[in-house]
Amino acid sequence: MNMECPHAGKSLLKGNCTEQNEIICPFHSFKYDMTSGNCTNNNEGFRLKTFETKIEHNQFYIKID
Ligand code: FES
Structure with missing residues (x-):
């Protein structure tokens, strides 16, 4: 799965994360x-697609619509 930035379609795979969960x-x-x-x-309304996730019995699940 490749996560693309909605601004110009570039990959977010090498993006850094902040302590504010960004x-x-x-x-x-x-x-x-x-x-x-x-x-x-x-404030131009760019938004990433998000997915519901859960961890159960040491397994990580992603709900894909
Ligand atoms: S491609 Fe421009 S902010 Fe991500």
Whole structure:
């Protein structure tokens, strides 16, 4: 699964994470809340797709719609 930044479609795989649960795009430094997907430092409405997850019996599950 490749996660692309909704700003210009660049990969977020090498983005850094903050202590505020955000990922920072390595290309233009837009920040996205990893829970809601909302962009937190730009008000143009960019948003990441998010997925429901859970850990059960040491297994990690992602719900894909
Ligand atoms: S491509 Fe991510 S902020 Fe521009």
